[in-house]
Amino acid sequence: MPIKRWGxxxxxxxxxxxxxxxxxxxxxxxxxxxxxxxxxxxxxTSTQPLFVIAVIDDDRDVLGSLRFLLxxxxxKVRTYLSGAACLSQMASFAPDCFVIDYKMDEMDGLQxxxxxxxxxxxxxxxxxxxxxxxxxxxxxxxxxxxxxxxKPHIAESLVANVRAAIANKGFPNDIR
Numbered sequence: 001m002p003i004k005r006w007g008x009x010x011x012x013x014x015x016x017x018x019x020x021x022x023x024x025x026x027x028x029x030x031x032x033x034x035x036x037x038x039x040x041x042x043x044x045t046s047t048q049p050l051f052v053i054a055v056i057d058d059d060r061d062v063l064g065s066l067r068f069l070l071x072x073x074x075x076k077v078r079t080y081l082s083g084a085a086c087l088s089q090m091a092s093f094a095p096d097c098f099v100i101d102y103k104m105d106e107m108d109g110l111q112x113x114x115x116x117x118x119x120x121x122x123x124x125x126x127x128x129x130x131x132x133x134x135x136x137x138x139x140x141x142x143x144x145x146x147x148x149x150x151k152p153h154i155a156e157s158l159v160a161n162v163r164a165a166i167a168n169k170g171f172p173n174d175i176r
Contacts (some may be wrong), residue, residue, distance in 0.1 A: 036089045050076045051166055054095040056086045056112065057103040057128070064149075066099060066128075066158070083112040090121055097159070097165050101135070102129035110143045117144060124165035128154065 053075045056064045059082065067077045078084040078095065083106055098116065100109040106117075113125045127140050130151035140148050146168065147161040 007144055014115045026103045036062055040072060050074060051096040052076045053079065053081070053097050053099060054078050054080065054086060054093075054123075056080045056083060056104075056109075057101040057172065058082060058106075059101075059131045062101070066154070067159060070099075075162070083115070086112065087115060087119065090116065090119055094121065095123055096169070097123055098125045099161050099162065100125055100127055103131060110145070113145055124169055126158070126161050126165055128158070 018072050025144050053070050055063060055066045055070070055077055056079075057066065058081055063079045063081065066167075070077045078089075078093070080089070082099075083104060089173050098113070100112055102109040104112075109125075109129075113127070116123075116125070123142075124147070125145045126147040127136075127145050128148060128149050128151060129136055132150050137148050140146075147165050149161055
């Protein structure tokens, strides 16, 4: 939401840039909001909807970190502690993208992606793994997952992979 500031001539105007919160208070760099805001008269309307991301991981700490990371980039995030919890909510909810952990207790991320596809959820999937091997990307592509992110590098590449997955949403079987 824009911040109301006073202009040079004593009239109020809305700043398009905001300070972003960080660990030590406020970041010294300015951040331009991801969505454009139109201000006709006094009513503010958003011209671009927020993308909804479903995050599934069995570790509460990782789930909270992923939520914080994605919400800081202006995504709307729904979190689930298990694949079963996610599947139970999917009848009434269709996210723009799924972020799924590979190793979970009940089922792994590849099995969950397959079940989501069987139940009519065709949104893009970003698979997160802390167990990299040569075959994981091959298995992910066979399951219809185009993006695999390694856990040590989540902060650098998760947001970029989510944005790329949403941008390529119309091409579910295209391997990039």
